[in-house]
Amino acid sequence: MYLNNLSYNKGTKKKKKRLGRGIGSCYGKTCGKGHKGQKSRSGGKIKRGFEGGQTPLYRRLPKFGFKTKKNILTQEIKLSNLNIIKNTVIDIYTLKKYNLIKKNIKNIKIILFGKIYSRKIICNIKTTLKSYIKIKNLGGVVDT
Template sequence: MELNGIKPAEGAKHAKRRVGRGIGSGLGKTAGRGHKGQKSRSGGYHKVGFEGGQMPMQRRLPKRGFKSHLLKFNAEVTLTALEQLGLAEVDVLVLKQAGLVGELAKVIKVIKTGELTKAVKLTGIGATAAAKVAIEAAGGSLV
């Protein structure tokens, strides 16, 4: 095989259809667009979702739900994660360095998933009611 003998695969390349180039081409006169009407004009076509004047689907359906843009600043930590961390004192910086919460997190809350046996002192971190009971039962505290 030589560089000057390389060719694309059979059927990979084909000539672009040239419309509106006379009767002999088979696509002259109306160039395959039919006669008159919006779809035959240049630049003329309906917008996405247009249903011929009928009320479109996206307007017939009710608006529902909401996703707060502030969610990226909230984070959760489980009791299991605190247990595995194995530190006596935990604050926001420690959790970020351990990779348990994202770098953007500002509000961090402990949730009751799993068990906690070690005493952990939490500084600047919230907890759910059940998690608070579990932390205090293990001898820890929330500051």
């Protein structure tokens, strides 16, 4: 095999469009741009979304959607963090008292992360299934 024997596979190489090469080339005179108009001029580009001066579609349609504040007011707590609390009864106010959650939090969920060593009674706090089982096994109560 020599360099002069190498060639591209058939169909991989496309011939370049040769503009302004006479009538017989199909791209002579106007070079495929037609007669007059903005697109026939050099530098005649039209911005994306431009509708000829008419108010574009993206401005005619109303705005929609919102960002929910539920994400801001929700927080997760590790199961191991409950060991810090000396009380057996745990609710939102005790968690705020021990600085385990921020002051503005309204929705809390206990997730299984670490171990719990003492019996706890949990009031008005959501739990995951596995953390619920761990609390129940120690004789704790979960009230939602």
